[in-house]
Amino acid sequence: MWVRVLGSAAGGGFPQWNCACPPCRAVRDGSRPCRARTQSSIAVSPDERRWFLFNASPDVRAQIESFPALHPCGDRAVPPQVVVLTDAELDHTLGLLLLRESGGIELHATKAVHDTLCDGTSLLRTLVAYCPVTWHQVEPQADVPLGDGLSYRAFDVPTTKRARFGSGEGNGQGRVVGYRLTDERSGRVLVYLPGVQEFTSAVRDQLAGCSCLLVDGTCWHDDELIRLGRAGRTARQMGHLPIDGPGGSLGQLSPLPIERKIYIHINNTNPILLEDSPQRRTAERHGMEVAVDGLDLWI
Structure with missing residues (x-):
């Protein structure tokens, strides 16, 4: 399968418009090596002709324009x-x-x-006033063919993050899922997991045998946003496992025998965005890559 990282940043992008944290200052003034990023999304294809979008960020127009394979051909229909x-x-x-x-x-x-x-954001109620929307209900652990030998299997990712819309907080099934995509022709597997609060045994089971993992890299420290005065909650309280610290993703993922392990959905405050930072070097020394917009993967 072919994968294009359309966007690699967390909500707000990098730099975030209202933020003057060290990484945002650096990307604006060019004082340290780093690259701007749009909000996270990937496109996946079995044949480099038909593409499937995983998440639709507010930056989707710029992301489509930056990737010629997604440009319309002969009519206004977007691939x-x-x-x-x-x-x-x-x-x-x-x-x-x-x-x-x-x-x-x-x-x-x-x-x-x-x-x-x-019923919460009313986003779909607005969208259907402009174009038809066909909903395919995703059921965790069910194999769903997308076409030409490409299929996905969703898996539940428990979260205790308070929901802004809907049914409050708790481990409600289906609020957050990851996807295990399989190329049936080669048997190779991509796991897309841009949001994870904890690597439960059930979540870890989904990583077995995968060739490439695109995984939540939102924050380096659990209290990163608190330290910078950007928020009053920890990364875990916002539904994201931090990279560093006790029980962090770096220590859990680095021993796993996965060919490529790549952080995605990276918050603007995360020092791994700075290519010369000690945190970036630590992540890379442990076999972790840092996604950038435009990264192409052949799996």
């Missing part, structure tokens, strides 16, 4: 008319409204995500 969602967060769904001029959108989402987009 990625299938969108697969991991959750109902605004940084993963607002782009749906920018796809409203398509002839129709095939949306793959769990019932929990679909209900939030209908």
Whole structure:
């Protein structure tokens, strides 16, 4: 399969418009080596002709324009008319409204995500006023063919993050999912996991045998945003496992025998965005890569 990282930053992008943290200052003034990033999304294809969008960020227009394979050919129909969602967060769904001029959108989402987009944010109620939307209900552990030998299997990713819309907080199934994508021809597997609060045994089981892992790299420290005065909650309280510290993702992922392990959904405050930072060197020394917009993967 072919994978294009369309966006590699967390919500707000990098730099974030209202932030003057050290990484945001550095990317603006060029004082340290780092690259701007849009909000996280990937495109996946079995043949480099038909592409499937995983999450639709608010930056989707710029992401499509930056990738010629997604440009329209001969008419106004945009090739990625299938969108697969991991959750109902605004940084993963607002782009749906920018796809409203398509002839129709095939949306793959769990019932929990679909209900939030209908009855919580009302995003889908707005979208269907502009174009037809066909909802395919995502059921964890069910194999779903996308075409030409490419299939996915969703798996539940428990979270205790308070939901801004819908049913409060708790481990409601389907609020957050990851995807295990398989190329049936080669047997090779990509796991897309841009949001994870804890590597439970069930989540870890989904990583077995994968060739490439795109995984939540939101914050380096659990209290990163508190230290910088950007928020009053820890990374874990916001639904994201930090990279460093006790129980962090770096210590858990570095021993795993996965060919490529790549951090994605990286917050603007995370020092791994600075290519000369000690945190970046530590991550790379432990076999972890840092995604950048435009990264192409052949799996």
